[in-house]
Amino acid sequence: PAPALRSLLDGLDPEQRAAAEAPGGPLLIVAGPGTGKTRTLTRRIAHLVAERDVPADGFLAITFTRRAADELAERLRDLLGERARDLTVATFHRLGLLILREQHERAGLSASFGIADTARQLAVAAEAAGSEQEGRRLLSRRDAGEPAAGGADAAYERRMRELDLVDFIDLVALPVRLLDADDALADRYRRRWPWISVDEYQDVDERQYALLRLLASPGGNLTAIGDPDQAIYGFRGADVGFFLRFTEDFPGAAAVRLGRNYRSNSAIVDAAVQAIAPASLVPGRELRAVGDFTDPPRIGLHTAADEQGEASFVARSIDRLLGGTSWHSLDSGRVTGDGDGGLSFSDFCVLYRTDAQSEAVMRAFNTAGVPYQKRSHDRLLARPGVRMLADELARRPDGPLAERVRSAVALLCDRHADDEERCADLRTAGELVLPLAAECGRDLGEFLSALAMGAEVDALDPRADRVALLTLHAAKGLEFPVVFLVGCDDGLLPFRLPGEARGAAGENEERRLFFVGLTRARRRLYLSRSRRRTRRGTPYDTAPSAFLEAIDPSLTMPVDEESATRRRPREKQMRLL
Ligand code: ATP
Ligand code: MG
Numbered sequence: 001p002a003p004a005l006r007s008l009l010d011g012l013d014p015e016q017r018a019a020a021e022a023p024g025g026p027l028l029i030v031a032g033p034g035t036g037k038t039r040t041l042t043r044r045i046a047h048l049v050a051e052r053d054v055p056a057d058g059f060l061a062i063t064f065t066r067r068a069a070d071e072l073a074e075r076l077r078d079l080l081g082e083r084a085r086d087l088t089v090a091t092f093h094r095l096g097l098l099i100l101r102e103q104h105e106r107a108g109l110s111a112s113f114g115i116a117d118t119a120r121q122l123a124v125a126a127e128a129a130g131s132e133q134e135g136r137r138l139l140s141r142r143d144a145g146e147p148a149a150g151g152a153d154a155a156y157e158r159r160m161r162e163l164d165l166v167d168f169i170d171l172v173a174l175p176v177r178l179l180d181a182d183d184a185l186a187d188r189y190r191r192r193w194p195w196i197s198v199d200e201y202q203d204v205d206e207r208q209y210a211l212l213r214l215l216a217s218p219g220g221n222l223t224a225i226g227d228p229d230q231a232i233y234g235f236r237g238a239d240v241g242f243f244l245r246f247t248e249d250f251p252g253a254a255a256v257r258l259g260r261n262y263r264s265n266s267a268i269v270d271a272a273v274q275a276i277a278p279a280s281l282v283p284g285r286e287l288r289a290v291g292d293f294t295d296p297p298r299i300g301l302h303t304a305a306d307e308q309g310e311a312s313f314v315a316r317s318i319d320r321l322l323g324g325t326s327w328h329s330l331d332s333g334r335v336t337g338d339g340d341g342g343l344s345f346s347d348f349c350v351l352y353r354t355d356a357q358s359e360a361v362m363r364a365f366n367t368a369g370v371p372y373q374k375r376s377h378d379r380l381l382a383r384p385g386v387r388m389l390a391d392e393l394a395r396r397p398d399g400p401l402a403e404r405v406r407s408a409v410a411l412l413c414d415r416h417a418d419d420e421e422r423c424a425d426l427r428t429a430g431e432l433v434l435p436l437a438a439e440c441g442r443d444l445g446e447f448l449s450a451l452a453m454g455a456e457v458d459a460l461d462p463r464a465d466r467v468a469l470l471t472l473h474a475a476k477g478l479e480f481p482v483v484f485l486v487g488c489d490d491g492l493l494p495f496r497l498p499g500e501a502r503g504a505a506g507e508n509e510e511r512r513l514f515f516v517g518l519t520r521a522r523r524r525l526y527l528s529r530s531r532r533r534t535r536r537g538t539p540y541d542t543a544p545s546a547f548l549e550a551i552d553p554s555l556t557m558p559v560d561e562e563s564a565t566r567r568r569p570r571e572k573q574m575r576l577l
Contacts, residue, residue, distance in 0.1 A: 008047040008079060012040060019256040020044040024195075024221040026250035030228070030243075032287040033272070033519035034263025037225045038477065041197055042072060044223070045087065046079035048195070056086035060193035060215070064200040066091055066450075066458040068477055072199070088193065092208045093453040096171035099178070099189070106182075107174050108161045112445060115452035116165040117381045117390065124163070128155035142169055144237065145206060168379075168452065172207040179214040190217050200477065201226035201246070203238040219252060228281035232473055232513045235506065240281065259286040263479050267299050268518060268525050271551045276515040278550060279508040291522075299551070300559040302528040303544075307357075310530040311364035314484045317526065318348055318370055318467065321482060345371055349468040349480035351517045353493050357486060358469050371466040377473035380454040385422070385429030388412060390451055393444065401437035401447050405430055432459045472513045475520050483521035485514075488529040489542040498535070514547045526559070 009017050016036050019029050020043045031037050045061065048054040061076075063069040069089050076084040090098065097115075104111055116124070126135030129152040138152050147153055160166065166174060179186040196216050198204065201224035204212070216222040224246050231240035247253045261269045266289035273287050304310035322343055350361055355376045365372050380386045392408045393401070409430035413423045433451060436459070440447035457474035468480065487493060494510035496502070518525060527548065532539055 008043055008050055012036070012043055013260055015256070015258045015260070016040045016043075019258065020047055022254055022256065025219060026216075026221075026246070026253035027223045028246045028253055028255040029223065029225040029258065030255060030282065031258035032227055032261065032282075032285060033230060033516070034261040034269075034479070035258040035287070036260075036262055037227070037258065038068075038072070038199060040258070041199060041223070041225055042075045042079065045195075045197070046076060049080055049083060049087075054195065056080070056083050057088075058193060059087045059195045060095070060197070061087065061089045062095060062196070062198045063089065063091055064203060064476065066094070066454055067460055068199065069094070071462075091453070092211065093168070093171045096175045096211070097449060097453070099175040100166065100171070103175070103178055103185070106178050106185075107166075109166065110164050113164045113166060114445070115171070115449050116160065116163075116167050117387055117452060119387065120165070121167050124159050124165075125152075125156050128152050128159055169207070171453070172211055176207060176210045176214065179211075186214050189215055190220070195221045195223075197223040197225065199225050200230075202228050202231040202240050202243045203233040204242050205233075205237040205239060209239075209242045213249075216250075218250070222250060229276050229279075229285070229512055230476065230516050231281070232476065232509060232516055234509050244281065257286070259288060260290045261287050262291050263522055264289060264291065264519060264525075265523055267555045268521050271299055271525075271555045272515055272518040274552060274555075275518060275547055275550045276511065279511045298557040299555055300524070300526040301548075301556050302526060302559050304528060304530045306532045306539075307360040307530050307534065308364065310486055310528050311360040312368075313528060314350055314361060314486065314526075315364040315368040315370055317484070318345075318482075319368060321348075321524070343481065345465045345467050346462070347481040348484070349470060349475070349478070349482070349520065350484045350486060351470055351472050351475055351520065352485075352487050353472055353495050353513070354487075355471055357492070361469060361486065365467070372469050373461060373464055373466045374469040375457040375460045375474050376455075376471045378456055380432060380451050380456060380458075383425065383429055383432070383456075385425035385427075386433060386451065388426065389429050389433060390448060394448060398442055398444060400442055401440050401444065402434060405434055405437045432456060435459055435461065472517045476516060479520055479522055481522045482524040482526075483517075484526045484528060485517045486528050488527045488545040488548055489533065490545050491542065492533075493545045493547060511547060514545075527556075 009020055012020055016039070019027070019040050029037055029040065041061070045059055049056045049059070061072060063072055069091055073084065073087070073089045076087060076089070100107055100109070100113070101111070104113060121139060122132070122135055125138045126132040129135045129138045134152070138156060141147070142153070160170075179189065193215065194217075196212070198212065203226075212222070224243070226243055228240050228243050231238065231243070234240065242249075247255060269287055269289040273285065276285075302310070302313050304313055322345070352358060352361070355378070358374055362372065362374065381390070389405060389408050389412070392412060393404055396404065409426050412426050416422045416426070436450045436454065437447060440450060455474070457470065460468065470478075493514055494507045496504065529542065529544055531542060533542055534540075
């Protein structure tokens with residue numbers, strides 16, 4: 001057990017401590033990856049509650065994913081024990097749901113309103129707009145916050161309320177509307193949560209921002225934490241501009257910077273800083289590695305002939321690193337995992353730009369017997385299997401949800417026994433929703449809302465001894481001792497649709513995504529690419545990602561299979577001697 005802390009601020013460096021101890025009022029913590037932003041936030045809250053006697057029920061901590069919320073809540077429980085129960089830790093959507101449940105009447109809803117899935121939403125939109133095509137148009141304008149033509153919006157909303165349903169957008173948009181229309185109501189919430197913090201503030205969108213403006217009093221205790229260079233959700237409506245103008249929005253705001261990176265070895269930190277430099281939104285960014293790593297400070301670069309070769313490079317590297325076998329000079333020396341012993345599967349992560357790239361990796365892992373858990377940043381309900389399970393469960397009488405999920409998968413799989421693909425999707429869906437089902441006990445309404453708000457990555461199990469396969473978007477905020485970033489090819493990273501021009505508008509966000517990927521690694525980072533790829537059955541040649549060019553060659557080292565195979569027998573001999 002760790003030695004008891006004298007103060008909850010022990011174990012923070014002077015910059016982190018200054019941030020954790022900062023007095024009330026608007027506060028901006030702007031710092032690069034691995035600098036302990038999340039850790040500092042946790043300690044700040046715990047310190048205020050335990051050592052400054054600030055009532056715990058006045059804290060609202062907002063995170064980006066449910067997985068991050070669970071982790072934050074757990075860390076706060078470790079520090080505060082029972083008192084942590086009074087804190088509110090939630091995503092924006094869960095916060096919106098909480099407000100709507102309390103104010104359902106004002107929103108024209110019953111106490112047990114539901115959250116519509118996309119299929120249901122489309123049916124209602126098609127009815128309101130006159131055709132499926134117009135319905136789709138209505139929904140995408142709604143997503144973008146633009147009104148639809150000819151009152152179709154109003155018809156859509158009316159019908160949704162009649163059905164006692166809200167959609168994903170409503171979860172934040174309706175509370176904004178309610179609080180905006182009634183200042184006394186807004187004031188009640190402001191008094192309820194005088195302390196608000198938002199992690200990953202660089203990815204806030206306009207609706208979330210509007211909600212924050214209503215919930216935070218001017219000059220109030222709002223702490224925003226983030227890194228503009230890690231803004232990667234612009235494609236979904238997030239706007240890093242809200243971060244950049246925080247000190248104007250909240251006059252009198254203090255700004256604190258953290259510059260020490262505890263997560264990664266110096267090669268990884270230096271390479272990441274070089275990689276982001278051409279597009280950095282943080283002028284004069286300072287980030288230096290201070291972690292105590294003995295690893296050889298090089299990043300492995302691997303070029304494979306094709307995708308399958310790239311995937312088997314990953315599988316074989318994992319096998320060798322697990323066995324503690326050195327097989328090229330980068331890997332001489334033993335790598336240790338987060339448990340400080342040798343590595344185990346959960347110490348590895350494979351990152352890729354598009355979900356489709358996971359196919360080759362999974363094939364290689366299945367062949368090599370490497371266990372994995374694959375998670376994307378997509379919403380859970382985007383998966384047909386999850387929708388089928390939700391429908392099945394909503395129709396059946398109650399009981400423990402976890403049990404019902406298991407039997408629904410077996411039900412449904414029998415019924416579709418001739419459709420292998422559908423069954424595989426159902427089994428994956430079952431695996432994804434089971435932890436949520438267990439958490440929700442018998443509360444079907446809670447489970448269905450959690451499904452409607454959840455993303456696949458929320459179901460990432462940090463305790464499972466499996467390699468994590470993640471899209472770059474899903475990997476935000478996470479860290480692993482060993483990271484493979486595959487597909488460092490032009491057209492994949494930066495990603496471009498076939499025929500799309502180079503240097504398009506989204507390319508800076510792509511570079512930030514690359515930056516996020518590099519900085520997930522603690523001790524070992526491998527960047528790989530494939531000379532040839534196949535798209536829809538057609539092979540094509542690739543060029544290396546231009547993002548690699550920014551990294552100084554002195555920080556990298558080519559690692560290839562050939563030298564590995566050549567070296568192995570010699571090593572065996574030496575060991576025999
Ligand atoms: P990201 O931008 O990726 O979300 P972050 O700034 O939130 O990163 P954390 O996840 O809080 O960083 O911390 C990164 C790692 O560094 C964690 O393993 C954390 O425990 C460790 N760490 C942070 N501060 C310290 C410290 N003062 N001493 C030792 N370890 C630290
Ligand atoms: Mg963080």
